[in-house]
Structure formats: C-alpha cells, structure tokens
Amino acid sequence: MLDALAHTLRRAGHRPAVLGTTRTGTIRTRATCGDLADLADAYTAALHARGIGSGGTVGVAVRPGPRALAVMLAVHRLGARAAVLDPGAGPDVLRARLALARPDLVLADATAQAVAGWARPLARRARLALPDLAELGPVATIGTRLPGSAPALDLTARPGRPPRPRDEDGDAVIVFTSGTTSRPRAVVHTRSSLAAGMSTVTKLVRPEPGRPVLGGTFFVLVPSLASGTPVALPARSSRVLARQLRRLDAQATYLTPPQLRAALAEGARFTGRVWTGSAPASTGLLTRVKESGADEAWGVYALTELFPAAAVEQAEKAAFGGDGDLVGAPLPGVEAKSGGDGELQLSGPAARHRYLGEDPDPWIATGDRARLDDGRIVLEGRCKDMVLRGAENIYPGLYEPGLHVPGVELALLVGVPAADGDERLVAVVQPAPGADRARLRAALAAPLSRMGTARPDALLLADIPLSGRSRKPDRAAASRLAARQLAARTRSAA
Known part of the structure; x- marks a missing residue:
C-alpha cells in the first residue's frame, strides 16, 4: 500500500493531501499530494546519500504530519526500517531504546529534540553514560532547525538514482512498547504485516475519494491518502477540535477516547462514522458520540502487535448483556483463542513478526483475559490487574x-x-x-x-x-x- 500511495501522490499532485486547522477552526491545506511526493523524493535522496539502504535502521522522532509520512515513505523505498521514538519517554528510556535498535541515523524535528533533551548531546557525542555511544549513530534535524538542534538533514545532495522500490519482504518498522529502562521491548513489523494491517483498515473504514477523514495515526493517513481521500490532522486543543469537526464534515473520524470525551465536553458534533481505540471505549461513550451526530460509532480493539484485531459498533455493544467488555468479532484474517489461563492469544497476517532480539512467534499473548462468545471477543480484564x-x-x-x-x-x-x-x-x-x-x-x-x-x-x-x-x-x-x-x-x- 505504501507503493500504491507513492503512485497516487504523484498522479494527483495538485490535490490537497494533509489538512490543518487554525485556532478559529478554519480548514487549510498543509500539504498537497505533490508536496508529499516531492518531500518523500528529497528524503529518499538525502538518506541514500547518507548510506541508508536495505537492512538499515532509521530512528524517527518526528511529530505526525507531512514530514513524518514522507520520512516513512523514504525509508520504505530504500528497503530500510524505521524505529519510532517517543520524545516524551524521557532521556534514560530513549537512550536504552536507541541502544537496542542501534539506528544508523536518527531523524528528529526541533520540537522532539526540545521535549526529549537528548538529541543535542547525542549529536555532539558527549555527556552520555553509554560505552557504545559511537555505535548509536548520528542525529539530523528534519524541518526547521532551532538553536541547539542537531545539524539539518541535507536535502540539496542529489546522488545517483536511489534504488528501485523493494518488492521482497523484510523489517519495516520498530515500535517500542512495554519494557523497562534496563530492558526495553520493541515490536517488529515486516513490510507484509504492515501492509496487511493497512489493508484491513481500508476494508473496515472504506474511505471514499474527496470527502476528508479526520485522524493523525499512520494507519489513518496511509489508507486514506492511497484511496484519494484528504486527511485532516486533529487539533490539539479540544475547543479547536470541536470547531474543526463542525467545519470539516468528515466521512470518518478516528480519535482516542480521551480526545472524544474532551471534544464532547466542548459541544462537538460528529458526522459520518467515528472510530476510537488505543484505550477502553465504553458503551456510554460510543452512545454519546452517536447522539452527537455520528452515523456509526465504533470501538476498535488493537494492539501494537496487531492493528486492528476486532471492532464493534455501538448498537451491538449496547445490546450485549453479558459480563465483560464486548470488543467485537475478530476481523478477517485474525485468529483468536483463549489459553489455559484464560489469556487471549491472537494471530494473523497483520501480526508482528517478532520482538526485537527475540525469535519469531506467530501467536501474540495479549495480556488480556477473554472468552469467545458466539465468535466475538469479550474481555474480562488484564491478567496482571x-x-x-x-x-x-x-x-x-x-x-x-x-x-x-x-x-x-x-x-x-x-x-x-x-x-x-x-x-x-x-x-x-x-x-x-x-x-x-x-x-x-x-x-x-x-x-x-x-x-x-x-x-x-x-x-x-x-x-x-x-x-x-x-x-x-x-x-x-x-x-x-x-x-x-x-x-x-x-x-x-x-
């Protein structure tokens, strides 16, 4: 799908791709399809000039938006893998994760560097209590460079033609999840598992060309843009988000439960289908969303290891009278079973390949107690809770x-x-x-x-x-x- 997205962006250069919102709620174009295609080409050439290629690793600490998406497209085209870094995790956690992923290069925007406080000393290769600091790789700034930021990624270099898009499978992305500072844990998705997850999202959400979609995650941006649908990034302020929703007339919206609750508190009105996940979504919350104008309100059960796994619409969830939390039937291709201790295990084409540094395993131990009720997953709580x-x-x-x-x-x-x-x-x-x-x-x-x-x-x-x-x-x-x-x-x- 990333390859399909690259073709779509190039074919529809003038069409709006990523939309932003002013404080008053006015919708504006942050990047056209052509802008994204040009930026992805520039990043591909710059990374290629830095020696990034098949099997390489690029650390990415860039806020969601056009630059982050263009970086991911460039890394994909070069056959490398992206290690997603959270600047808010704190310097000790970040350093431990860098030591595990061992990126050849870290790309970070100025805001991420300011939040993390790690990129400047890492770029200077000083004051870090890591014996193998030299092996962690240099840092380059993406976008506007502020005083104290690492050197900017050079977008002026135009080396020989970058390699042709890679067809075979391989590692695509590393996403850090549970674990400690001393022993971080990271999920590794391959190109095929990433593609399977995005294909599932496309079939579930069914984005139609033209009318915008609201959402900021990678799994919203890629399928929507590949379908010819512009994507609006959610405003950070709940008050502005409510204004944005009123003016956007989105065909589909993806927000986390806290974002939904904050928007509802500001009197937000919804249109089309609304999706929420990443945290528990109660029947009451989904009902409030539908009462606020949504045609449908869906709760999505997903993990870093498998996105998405199951989904349930408000009407079905409200009609469920049993104990536990109904999260819906497994989506096509997803297999679910309950272990001897009641722990839910999942598998499927979109499942992660392995945890970094560990052997592959087709089954994911979710940490959730669950039972299957007429083929539907009903959560009974976290095992550790x-x-x-x-x-x-x-x-x-x-x-x-x-x-x-x-x-x-x-x-x-x-x-x-x-x-x-x-x-x-x-x-x-x-x-x-x-x-x-x-x-x-x-x-x-x-x-x-x-x-x-x-x-x-x-x-x-x-x-x-x-x-x-x-x-x-x-x-x-x-x-x-x-x-x-x-x-x-x-x-x-x-």
Whole structure:
C-alpha cells in the first residue's frame, strides 16, 4: 500500500493531501499530494546519500504530519526500517531504546529534540553514560532547525538514482512498547504485516475519494491518502477540535477516547462514522458520540502487535448483556483463542513478526483475559490487574463495564493494600462533567449490588489519572489515589 500511495501522490499532485486547522477552526491545506511526493523524493535522496539502504535502521522522532509520512515513505523505498521514538519517554528510556535498535541515523524535528533533551548531546557525542555511544549513530534535524538542534538533514545532495522500490519482504518498522529502562521491548513489523494491517483498515473504514477523514495515526493517513481521500490532522486543543469537526464534515473520524470525551465536553458534533481505540471505549461513550451526530460509532480493539484485531459498533455493544467488555468479532484474517489461563492469544497476517532480539512467534499473548462468545471477543480484564481479596481472584474487567451508568465518564476497580496483608477492592468512578454526585451514587447502587462476592469495599468519586501517549487510565496511580483518600477518610472519622 505504501507503493500504491507513492503512485497516487504523484498522479494527483495538485490535490490537497494533509489538512490543518487554525485556532478559529478554519480548514487549510498543509500539504498537497505533490508536496508529499516531492518531500518523500528529497528524503529518499538525502538518506541514500547518507548510506541508508536495505537492512538499515532509521530512528524517527518526528511529530505526525507531512514530514513524518514522507520520512516513512523514504525509508520504505530504500528497503530500510524505521524505529519510532517517543520524545516524551524521557532521556534514560530513549537512550536504552536507541541502544537496542542501534539506528544508523536518527531523524528528529526541533520540537522532539526540545521535549526529549537528548538529541543535542547525542549529536555532539558527549555527556552520555553509554560505552557504545559511537555505535548509536548520528542525529539530523528534519524541518526547521532551532538553536541547539542537531545539524539539518541535507536535502540539496542529489546522488545517483536511489534504488528501485523493494518488492521482497523484510523489517519495516520498530515500535517500542512495554519494557523497562534496563530492558526495553520493541515490536517488529515486516513490510507484509504492515501492509496487511493497512489493508484491513481500508476494508473496515472504506474511505471514499474527496470527502476528508479526520485522524493523525499512520494507519489513518496511509489508507486514506492511497484511496484519494484528504486527511485532516486533529487539533490539539479540544475547543479547536470541536470547531474543526463542525467545519470539516468528515466521512470518518478516528480519535482516542480521551480526545472524544474532551471534544464532547466542548459541544462537538460528529458526522459520518467515528472510530476510537488505543484505550477502553465504553458503551456510554460510543452512545454519546452517536447522539452527537455520528452515523456509526465504533470501538476498535488493537494492539501494537496487531492493528486492528476486532471492532464493534455501538448498537451491538449496547445490546450485549453479558459480563465483560464486548470488543467485537475478530476481523478477517485474525485468529483468536483463549489459553489455559484464560489469556487471549491472537494471530494473523497483520501480526508482528517478532520482538526485537527475540525469535519469531506467530501467536501474540495479549495480556488480556477473554472468552469467545458466539465468535466475538469479550474481555474480562488484564491478567496482571487481578485483585486477590481473601482467597478470591477478582478480574476488574468483568465488572467495570457495568459501572458505566449515565453520568459516569470512567470507572476502574483497583486493589489497595490493607494493613493485614490482604487487598481492599475499591471502585474509582469519574463523574461526567455536570453530573450530580448524589444521584450518581444512587444509580451505582444497583450495578454494585449485582457484583456479588466481588462487590467493592469502597466507592470513590474522583478524576482517574491517565498516562501514556494514548492517555489510558493509569491503574497504579488510581490505586495510590484510592489509598490516599481512604486513609484521609479514616483519619477524619477518628
């Protein structure tokens, strides 16, 4: 599909490709198809001149947008692989990840370098506590260079013709996921698994030429642009995002649940089909999206290791009356099974090839407990999130969906260590803006009573901490928050 995208961009040079938004919500063209094609050609030549070729690795720390997409196209054309670096991970984590991926060159925009604070010393090859620093590779700045940034990537060099696009399979992208600073973990996708994932997205979303799509991820940009559809990058401000949605008239929108909640709080109206993932999407959230104008509202179950794996529309999710969180039937080509311990395992053409430094494995251990209900995946909670109270194993994911009554924004069940060495089970519920707390407590009484032996020891109404790039609920932080509030209650009662 990346090859198809390159042809599409060249054929439709004048057509808008990537759209941006001003603070007032005015839609503007950030790059035409021709701009992207020219930029990809320039990056391809510049990287080729730096010796990047088949089997090479390029670290990429560039904000989503035209430059990031053009870099990915250039790396793909040269038969190299891109290691995606998150500037917000912190210098220690970044250095550990660089040491694992060992890129031949790191490309970073000035903003990423300012956030990370690592590129300048790395470029100068000084002050880093890494014995093999010289093997980590140099850094080059993409886009506007600010004082203190690494040297700019030279786009003036025009060496001999770069190699023809590569047809055979091979590593395409490295995406870092779970792991520690001392032992980072990275997912390796091949050209074929990446293509399979983008093909699945295309069949699922069905982008039509002309009418724009709203979304900023690679899996939105590539299939949409390859189909002749312009893509609008979501505004960072929720207020501007709401204005953007009103003016854009998007045929499809992909936003994370936190982005959706923030936009809804600003009175956003939706059009076409809306998709959300990267964090749990409750029935209530999908319902609010449809009530705000969307024709359809879909929750997407996806992992870094396999994107996308399953999807469910609001109507089907709302009709589900069983325990757990229905995330839908596996998408075409995806195989699902439950291991002996109840852990969901997935496989398929879009599955990652391996973890960097490890042997290939066709099955992905998701870390989610799940069951198959008439061929549909129903999540029952994260394996590691199990709470042991007394002699009972309690899996929060079985019960959390039932806590999303009207007026609830988010809900978690977390364990809090007790003085006797046991755990207390606490329901931490985040009220929706403007919700009446007394009425909310009354509405929660019924679902809490139905939890039987898993009924929580306490109910707290509080904002749930979020973490990570996708702003997922942070269970560890929520547990600490619950512990503090319970301790404060005990002190005040004494």
